[in-house]
Amino acid sequence: xxxxxxxxxxxxxxxxxxxxxxxxxxxxxxxxxxxxxxxxxxxxxxxxxxxxxxxxxxxxxxxxxxxxxxxxxxxxxxxxxxxxxxxxxxxxxxxxxxxxxxxxxxxxxxxxxxxxxxxxxxxxxxxxxxxxxxxxxxxxxxxxxxxxxxxxxxxxxxxxxxxxxxxxxxxxxxxxxxxxxxxxxxxxxxxxxxxxxxxxxxxxxxxxxxxxxxxxxxxxxxxxxxxxxxxxxxx
Amino acid sequence: xxxxxxxxxxxxxxxxxxxxxxxxxxxxxxxxxxxxxxxxxxxxxxxxxxxxxxxxxxxxxxxxxxxxxxxxxxxxxxxxxxxxxxxxxxxxxxxxxxxxxxxxxxxxxxxxxxxxxxxxxxxxxxxxxxxxxxxxxxxxxxxxxxxxxxxxxxxxxxxxxxxxxxxxxxxxxxxxxxxxxxxxxxxxxxxxxxxxxxxxxxxxxxxxxxxxxxxxxxxxxxxxx
Numbered sequence: 508x509x510x511x512x513x514x515x516x517x518x519x520x521x522x523x524x525x526x527x528x529x530x531x532x533x534x535x536x537x538x539x540x541x542x543x544x545x546x547x548x549x550x551x552x553x554x555x556x557x558x559x560x561x562x563x564x565x566x567x568x569x570x571x572x573x574x575x576x577x578x579x580x581x582x583x584x585x586x587x588x589x590x591x592x593x594x595x596x597x598x599x600x601x602x603x604x605x606x607x608x609x610x611x612x613x614x615x616x617x618x619x620x621x622x623x624x625x626x627x628x629x630x631x632x633x634x635x636x637x638x639x640x641x642x643x644x645x646x647x648x649x650x651x652x653x654x655x656x657x658x659x660x661x662x663x664x665x666x667x668x669x670x671x672x673x674x675x676x677x678x679x680x681x682x683x684x685x686x687x688x689x690x691x692x693x694x695x696x697x698x699x700x701x702x703x704x705x706x707x708x709x710x711x712x713x714x715x716x717x718x719x720x721x722x723x724x725x726x727x728x729x730x731x732x733x734x735x736x737x738x739x740x741x742x
Numbered sequence: 743x744x745x746x747x748x749x750x751x752x753x754x755x756x757x758x759x760x761x762x763x764x765x766x767x768x769x770x771x772x773x774x775x776x777x778x779x780x781x782x783x784x785x786x787x788x789x790x791x792x793x794x795x796x797x798x799x800x801x802x803x804x805x806x807x808x809x810x811x812x813x814x815x816x817x818x819x820x821x822x823x824x825x826x827x828x829x830x831x832x833x834x835x836x837x838x839x840x841x842x843x844x845x846x847x848x849x850x851x852x853x854x855x856x857x858x859x860x861x862x863x864x865x866x867x868x869x870x871x872x873x874x875x876x877x878x879x880x881x882x883x884x885x886x887x888x889x890x891x892x893x894x895x896x897x898x899x900x901x902x903x904x905x906x907x908x909x910x911x912x913x914x915x916x917x918x919x920x921x922x923x924x925x926x927x928x929x930x931x932x933x934x935x936x937x938x939x940x941x942x943x944x945x946x947x948x949x950x951x952x953x954x955x956x957x958x959x960x961x962x963x964x965x966x967x
Contacts, residue, residue, distance in 0.1 A: 533795040533832075534818040536811055559832075584773075586872035587818070594870050606871055609794060610836030610878030617833040629881040630840060633912040635864075636873065678812040678829060682795050685831040713831070732811035732818065 509704075510672035510719050515545035518695045518723040522551045522660050529557040529616070529661040529687040530568055534587065535732030537680035539664035539697040540567045541725045544741050546662070547571055553578045557616070557658055559609065559683055561585035561593035564735035570742070572596050581656070583609035589735065608636060613686050615656035620689020620718075625654045661691035664728070665714065668698040669705070672719025673712040681713065688718040697723040745949065748940040749921040753967035755889055757782045759848060759919045762887075763789050769846040770794065770839060770879055773816040775889040776848035780821060791824075792844055794875040796835045799827030816874070839875065840882040847883035849876055851890040851918070853905045856952050858915045858927050860888065861907035873910070880911025892920035892949055899951035901925060901932060922946060924962055931955050936962035 519542060522528065528546070532538030547570055554577050561580050562569030569592040571577055580602055585593050596602040607615070608630050618626055627650035631637040641652040663684040665674040674696055676684055688694050696719050750758070756778035763769055763779075765787040771777045772794075781802030783789045792798045793815045800815065801822045809820035830838075838844065853861040860880060864871035880886055890900050901918065918925045923946055924936035934954040937946055939961050947954050 534814065536795070536814050536818070584872045584874040586870045590870070597870055604870075606873055608873050608877040609832070609875040610840055610882075613832035613836050614840075628840065630878045632881070634877060634909045636877065676831075678810065679793075679795050679797055679814055680812040681829060681831050683832045686833045730811055732814075 509670045510716065510722050512701050512722045512724050515542040515697065515723045515725060516548065518542065518721045519546045519549050519662070522546060522549065524551050525553045526551060526659040527555040527557065527657070529658040529691055531661070531663040531682065531684040531687055532731065533559050533679065533682040535563065535730060535735060537664050537676070537682045537684055538567050538731040539662045540731045540734065541728055542662045542695060542697045542723050543567045543571060547574055547576065547742065552576050555579040555581065557581045557656065559583055559612070560587060561590055563587050563589050565592065565740040566734050567731050569593065572602060575601070577602055579603040579605065581605040581607060581612070583607055583612050606636065611653050612656070613683060615653055616683070616686040616690040619655035619657045620686065623655060625652055627652055656690060658691040659693065661687040661694045663687050663694065663696050665696045665698050667700045667702055667707065668696055668719065668722045669702045669707050669716070671704055672696065672716035672722060673707050674698070674714035674719060675707060675711060676713055685714050688714045693720050694718055695721045695723050697725055697728065699726055699728050743940065745922065745941045745945050748938045750938065750962070750964055751967060753778055754964035755919050755921055757964050757967055758924065758962065759887060759889055760784065762917070763787070763846065767845045768792060768798070768843065769848065770844050770883060771816065772847065772849040772876065772879060773874055774850035776850060777815040777817045777819060779848060780815065792838065794835055794839065796830045796832055797823070797827060799824040836875065836878050839878050842882055842884060844883045846885045846887060847879040848887050848889060849879060851888045851900060852907050853900055853902050854888055854890070854915050854918055854927065855902055855905045856927060856931050858913040859905045860886065860910045860915050861905040862910045864908040866907055876910045880914045885916045886911070886914045888915050888918045890918065890920055892922040899949060902951035922949070925954070933957070934959050936960045938962045
């Protein structure tokens with residue numbers, strides 16, 4: 508089935524206040540910055556954002572937080588060389604933080620997409636991040652029960668889509684994209700090219716089209732890290 | 743001269759840690775100093791460096807001006823791919839990490855204790871905590887080695903009798919590379935293995951928060967880097 512190819516603006520138009528939104532990226536690598544900027548323009552508030560980090564500089568997720576649209580961030584590593592926007596919002600109590608070990612974060616999304624409601628992991632046992640969670644010894648090792656992490660929307664930067672929504676990714680910009688594409692009800696793949704059906708070798712498809720609900724075409728997409736280093740600001 | 747004049751540079755610490763990586767090893771390099779190890783593979787060895795964001799097989803940074811920030815290490819620094827590299831998504835990367843497929847994890851630290859406890863994600867109340875992949879790496883790697891300065895900016899020991907800061911992993915650290923020493927963590931004790939020339943045993947003990955066994959101590963020497 509052919510998937511709708513849209514502008515970022517149209518792709519994010521129905522994201523409501525209070526939505527949980529996954530945003531791909533490891534730092535600026537894989538961050539769908541144009542689609543995040545469309546979400547800023549759209550104006551939705553009280554968002555819960557799932558990302559590995561919590562924004563850098565004054566663009567993308569950092570700008571979404573700075574504009575007061577985010578109530579809560581679920582992430583593994585909110586402290587970077589230029590994460591002042593999140594730090595200020597967090598220290599002043601404007602944004603809540605749920606800190607999740609990175610492997611648990613990605614596995615919670617993978618589980619959500621795979622129909623696994625929860626799983627046991629040895630990660631975080633004996634640390635403050637395991638407090639309040641059910642624990643059980645399995646094969647002689649203590650484990651923590653972690654719940655699947657679902658979202659209403661996912662904004663994911665892929666590289667090329669075909670018309671059926673099969674996706675490839677560029678280098679390590681892949682990171683959290685494939686898991687997020689499975690874990691959200693409405694998935695938006697931002698791509699630089701929409702190729703005809705059959706143009707991607709089936710063995711090279713990373714995200715099969717069944718997971719792709721919308722394609723946001725941005726032919727001249729920027730790389731977020733490069734924008735940050737240029738001192739860019741949005742809006 | 744004070745002990746401060748004999749400290750190794752960050753690159754020398756990474757070089758020293760890389761010398762202990764055996765031929766054929768699969769080694770995760772964590773955020774901070776550990777990622778510097780990718781520039782130092784000992785001659786004649788094949789080492790597979792893994793990065794949590796989804797690479798197996800990477801090398802040092804590219805020449806200036808050739809950076810591609812879609813090809814980065816855990817510190818978000820631009821790197822190069824090694825021949826035979828593979829790229830995969832985060833859930834697969836952490837399956838590799840948690841599933842005990844990696845021989846060594848190199849991590850940074852705020853504090854390490856003689857029982858192998860590691861604290862490296864939170865400075866306690868008041869700051870922004872950041873755990874990243876450290877807890878998964880502590881739980882999953884066969885060996886955990888730490889690269890850290892020997893003391894904090896305020897000269898407080900980072901090798902301590904017991905971690906006061908929130909823990910990352912329990913009883914996981916095998917060896918610590920500092921800017922002054924190489925210290926093994928075994929049988930509930932710190933064992934001083936190497937010490938930079940110019941620093942005395944009394945001085946290194948005074949900069950360490952728990953007793954150092956000193957049965958067999960060699961000089962810690964590294965090339966200028």
